[in-house]
Amino acid sequence: MTPHPGAEPSRPVWSWIRSSPGTHIWLLIIAVTSVIVVVAPDRLEHVLLHRNSSNIHELTRHPVRALVSSAFWIENPASLAQYAVLFEVFHAPVERWLGTLRWLVIVATAHITATLISQRVVLMAIQDHRAPRSMVHVVDIGVSYGLAAAAGVLTYRLPGPWRWLYLAGIVAFFGIPLLTGGTFTDLGHAISLAVGLLAWPLTRHPHGIASRPTTHVSRET
Numbered sequence: 001m002t003p004h005p006g007a008e009p010s011r012p013v014w015s016w017i018r019s020s021p022g023t024h025i026w027l028l029i030i031a032v033t034s035v036i037v038v039v040a041p042d043r044l045e046h047v048l049l050h051r052n053s054s055n056i057h058e059l060t061r062h063p064v065r066a067l068v069s070s071a072f073w074i075e076n077p078a079s080l081a082q083y084a085v086l087f088e089v090f091h092a093p094v095e096r097w098l099g100t101l102r103w104l105v106i107v108a109t110a111h112i113t114a115t116l117i118s119q120r121v122v123l124m125a126i127q128d129h130r131a132p133r134s135m136v137h138v139v140d141i142g143v144s145y146g147l148a149a150a151a152g153v154l155t156y157r158l159p160g161p162w163r164w165l166y167l168a169g170i171v172a173f174f175g176i177p178l179l180t181g182g183t184f185t186d187l188g189h190a191i192s193l194a195v196g197l198l199a200w201p202l203t204r205h206p207h208g209i210a211s212r213p214t215t216h217v218s219r220e221t
Contacts, residue, residue, distance in 0.1 A: 020092040022100045026072070027087050030143065034077035049075060049139050054115045056123055056136045071111055073141040083143060090150040097157055098206045103150075106202065110149030110195035114188035115140070122184050144185070145192040148174060152196020156203040 017024045037045050051058070054070035074083060095103035119140065125131035155167050174193045177186040 016092070020095040020100075022104055023087055023091040023095050026091070026143075027084060029072045030074060030083065031080060033073045034080045037073070038077050049073065049141060050137060053138070053140045054119065055138050055140045056119055056126075059116075059119060067112055067115060070115070070141045071143060071146065074143065075139055075141055086147055090147055090154060093157065094150045094154055098153075098202060102202045102206070106153055106196060106199045107146035107149050109199075110192035111145045113195055114145040114148075114191040117191055118184040118188040121187060140185075145188050148189045148192035149196035149199075152193045153199045153203060155197065156200055 037048065040048060052066075052069040052073050054066040058066035074080065091103070091107070094106075098106075122131060122135050122138070126133060126135055151170050155163055155170070158166050170193060174186070174189045178190045182190075
């Protein structure tokens with residue numbers, strides 16, 4: 001009996017990375033940009049974080065670049081290890097289950113939708129004098145919107161009662177901060193979670209590696 005050709009039991013780490021390439025390429029880019037932030041002088045670090053933010057100023061001047069680049073930076077490089085764990089817990093299983101294309105569609109939709117809506121809310125608050133004008137240049141970078149979406153869609157991967165317990169937990173985790181005077185980031189997280197939950201139709205017929213049946217080929221001796 002021989003294992004499925006795609007499996008590499010002797011190299012489990014490499015096999016796991018290959019099963020979710022988008023997740024690990026994304027994480028590698030974030031690691032590189034985090035190193036850049038660490039080694040850059042303070043003034044350059046300030047410039048890099050602001051130029052790669054998806055704040056109102058950058059969205060107005062360079063909308064596509066702002067939306068794309070903001071997904072590859074984190075404000076605090078010290079949290080890189082934490083994000084690595086979260087990527088393995090949420091992004092990797094979803095990508096492995098649904099396939100890279102569907103996973104990417106979900107997280108990209110969440111990132112773009114949450115960013116545009118939350119920054120629109122910031123703009124309205126500035127116009128109504130409920131927020132300072134400096135919020136136009138607020139640092140708005142990071143990968144948390146995509147993580148919230150992945151956490152949402154992962155709901156449909158869990159069986160039976162665990163699904164509802166998990167759903168209650170993530171709704172509370174992202175919903176309570178929003179309902180208790182949350183920031184625009186908390187709003188973005190709630191929107192991203194909703195995008196992930198609304199992606200249910202994409203989970204009905206998954207074509208990722210985890211959904212493929214393992215076949216065994218017998219070999220005569």
